[in-house]
Amino acid sequence: MFTGIVEELGEVRELTTGAESATLTVHGPTVVSDAGHGASISVNGVCLTVVTHDADSFTVDVMASTLERSSLGALRVGDRVNLERAMRADGRFGGHIVQGHVDAATKILSRTPGENWEVVRIALPESLARYVVDKGSIAVDGVSLTVSALGRADDDSVYFEVSLIPTTLDLTTLGHKQPGERVNLEVDVLAKYVERLVGPEVVR
Numbered sequence: 001m002f003t004g005i006v007e008e009l010g011e012v013r014e015l016t017t018g019a020e021s022a023t024l025t026v027h028g029p030t031v032v033s034d035a036g037h038g039a040s041i042s043v044n045g046v047c048l049t050v051v052t053h054d055a056d057s058f059t060v061d062v063m064a065s066t067l068e069r070s071s072l073g074a075l076r077v078g079d080r081v082n083l084e085r086a087m088r089a090d091g092r093f094g095g096h097i098v099q100g101h102v103d104a105a106t107k108i109l110s111r112t113p114g115e116n117w118e119v120v121r122i123a124l125p126e127s128l129a130r131y132v133v134d135k136g137s138i139a140v141d142g143v144s145l146t147v148s149a150l151g152r153a154d155d156d157s158v159y160f161e162v163s164l165i166p167t168t169l170d171l172t173t174l175g176h177k178q179p180g181e182r183v184n185l186e187v188d189v190l191a192k193y194v195e196r197l198v199g200p201e202v203v204r
Helices: 064-069 126-131 166-171 189-198
Strands: 008-017 021-027 040-043 046-053 057-063 080-085 104-113 118-124 137-140 143-152 158-164 182-187
Touching: 021 064, 040 057, 057 064, 118 126, 118 182, 126 182, 126 189, 137 158, 182 189
Parallel strands: none
Antiparallel strands: 008 021, 008 080, 021 057, 040 046, 040 080, 046 057, 104 118, 104 182, 118 158, 137 143, 137 182, 143 158
């Protein structure tokens, strides 16, 4: 489990793509400082398992379904990525519950600069809209953020907005991603459990 508090910006050093998987090597000295074989690291919000590592980089395998359902399939050597180690049981809970299980890869619609912040509008798939509430939590590329607005565009598509403070702009990929670029979304898992508990029974 993660909390959506990015520990460092990593960099893709190597990328080998096969027919049904890819191997990704990422430079991230902070997140590998105490990593071992099988450790979980969130890469742009996707929980991945460390296969090998050295003093400043780690290598992971990425399955075809993950490449298709997330923005990881568009990564190239040199790209920056948000990195976070799995939360320790005795750690401080700084964000919200983030599993690293991406619900959808969508796109940034617009960026509006403010005096000390930037409002970013992101497309929200209709199927996920019921899990997103104003002032609720959402993970965007693995970053725990608060929804600052929800709305519908003229074409009836749904969007949400987040207001990014200077720290988030400086220390995560969201500081430089532009309209049209893809981002990974993970909605609050608590909303899914509530829906399941109060909804009709589907598994017997």
